[in-house]
Amino acid sequence: MLQRIRDACAQVSERARFVRIVGDLQGYLDSFDPDVLRRPSYDLGHHFRGAPEATVAYVLVLDAINFGSGYFPHLQTAPGMSGYATVASALTRWFEKDGPPEVWQLTALDARAVAELLGQDLSDPLRAELMRLYAEALNELGAHLGARFDGRFEGLVNAAGHSAERLAVLLAEMPFFRDVWRYDGLEVPLYKRAQITASDLALAFEGVGYGGFSDLHGLTMFADNVVPHVLHVDGLLAYAPDLARRIEAGERLEAGSPEEVEVRAVALHAVERLAHAARRRGRAVIARDLDVALWERGQAERYRRQPPHRTLTTAY
Numbered sequence: 001m002l003q004r005i006r007d008a009c010a011q012v013s014e015r016a017r018f019v020r021i022v023g024d025l026q027g028y029l030d031s032f033d034p035d036v037l038r039r040p041s042y043d044l045g046h047h048f049r050g051a052p053e054a055t056v057a058y059v060l061v062l063d064a065i066n067f068g069s070g071y072f073p074h075l076q077t078a079p080g081m082s083g084y085a086t087v088a089s090a091l092t093r094w095f096e097k098d099g100p101p102e103v104w105q106l107t108a109l110d111a112r113a114v115a116e117l118l119g120q121d122l123s124d125p126l127r128a129e130l131m132r133l134y135a136e137a138l139n140e141l142g143a144h145l146g147a148r149f150d151g152r153f154e155g156l157v158n159a160a161g162h163s164a165e166r167l168a169v170l171l172a173e174m175p176f177f178r179d180v181w182r183y184d185g186l187e188v189p190l191y192k193r194a195q196i197t198a199s200d201l202a203l204a205f206e207g208v209g210y211g212g213f214s215d216l217h218g219l220t221m222f223a224d225n226v227v228p229h230v231l232h233v234d235g236l237l238a239y240a241p242d243l244a245r246r247i248e249a250g251e252r253l254e255a256g257s258p259e260e261v262e263v264r265a266v267a268l269h270a271v272e273r274l275a276h277a278a279r280r281r282g283r284a285v286i287a288r289d290l291d292v293a294l295w296e297r298g299q300a301e302r303y304r305r306q307p308p309h310r311t312l313t314t315a316y
Contacts, residue, residue: 001172001191002165002218006272008188009220012265015184018240018258019228019266025277028236029285032293037278037285040292042203046085048092049204056201056210057100057153062091063197064141064176069225070252070312071130076120082299090118103151106142109135126312133314137176144174157201157210164198164213171197179223179315183261190264192316196222199288219288221271224316226298227291228267229308236270239263247309255313263309264316 013021042049048058065087068075072083081089094117111131115122122128149155160167171177171194180189198213199222205211221227231237239247243259253260271287271294278285297303 001169001189002195002220005189005191005220005268008186009190009265009269009272011186012183012188012262013269016262016266018243019262020238021236021266021270021273022238023234023236025236025274026281028234029274029278029283031234034283036293036296037283037289040203040289042206046081046088046092047204048095050095052205052210053152053154054095054100055204056157058091058095059197059200059204060141060153060156061101061106061138062088063193063200064137065134066193066196067137067314067316068130068133069308069316070310071126073310074124074126075130076127078119087118100153101142103142103146106138107146109138111135114138137314140174140176148173154210160198160213162212162214164195164202164216164219167198167201167213168194176314181256181261183258183265188261188265190223190268190315192222192224192264195219199292216288217286219286221268221287221291222295222316223264223268224295225263225308225310227271227294228263229306230294230298230303231267231270233303233306237267247307250307250310252310252312255311255315260309260311 047062049055050058066084069083075083075086077083077086078089111122111128114135115131118131118134120127120131122131145151145153145156149159156170157167160170168191172191177191177194179191179193180187182188198216199219202211202213202216228237232239246253253263271290274290275285275287
């Protein structure tokens with residue numbers, strides 16, 4: 001899976017008409033504190049950590065609904081929080097209050113129940129649509145765990161055998177985790193959420209136990225709308241003028257459109273090139289760590305002043 005992602009994104013980058021890699025890769029790498037690239041950490045300000053099995057359940061539930069950035073302007077966010085942090089924090093409160101849900105509870109959720117859990121109302125049509133999609137994703141997770149893993153969250157993780165790639169493959173058996181697109185005759189797999197689940201487990205467990213993956217270094221960037229935005233603002237990605245204008249105006253890009261696939265795929269290839277440039281200089285930098293650093297950089301005011309691209313999708 002991971003090599004197919006890299007190969008497809010390299011081909012998209014070669015053919016791209018709307019997004020190009022520009023700028024000085026090595027100079028850009030030098031703009032990062034080396035310690036930031038070496039030590040990504042688990043954000044306990046917004047995320048749950050409890051008993052091992054409860055923490056596994058939290059990560060799987062979170063990443064089952066770790067999408068909706070295109071809907072986030074319609075989300076009722078907590079003061080000072082992004083859409084993602086609002087959702088992650090609400091799930092943390094749920095787990096701290098009630099413990100991890102049973103799989104039958106996940107399969108019974110509907111949009112109204114999810115909205116209540118996340119502190120939302122259904123008065124806005126797009127917000128209501130997102131709550132419905134979240135409910136369907138959690139229904140799917142519960143049904144999959146019940147059918148394949150004896151209703152145990154940790155059963156899915158154990159089945160991966162400490163392989164991040166294998167975990168992503170197992171997750172991609174669920175339609176909500178399938179993140180594959182067509183572009184210029186190519187099949188372009190990106191699997192953002194399937195991959196980030198392994199990364200989040202590694203962060204939550206500090207690389208051991210349920211978070212111990214022998215091939216974490218093989219993960220690619222987690223292709224969303226934040227990292228491409230950071231690379232664009234920082235001058236490493238250039239957008240065609242009309243694409244840049246549309247994004248700046250807040251016009252949504254259609255999921256799977258050539259422009260939207262290029263933004264994600266070319267950004268992923270750019271991160272691969274950055275990681276390769278770092279290794280050439282003897283720095284043990286992997287794409288996953290670059291992704292974390294870039295995403296965290298994107299939370300700064302400089303990047304939040306300008307809009308990233310928005311797409312109504314379950315991929316990110």
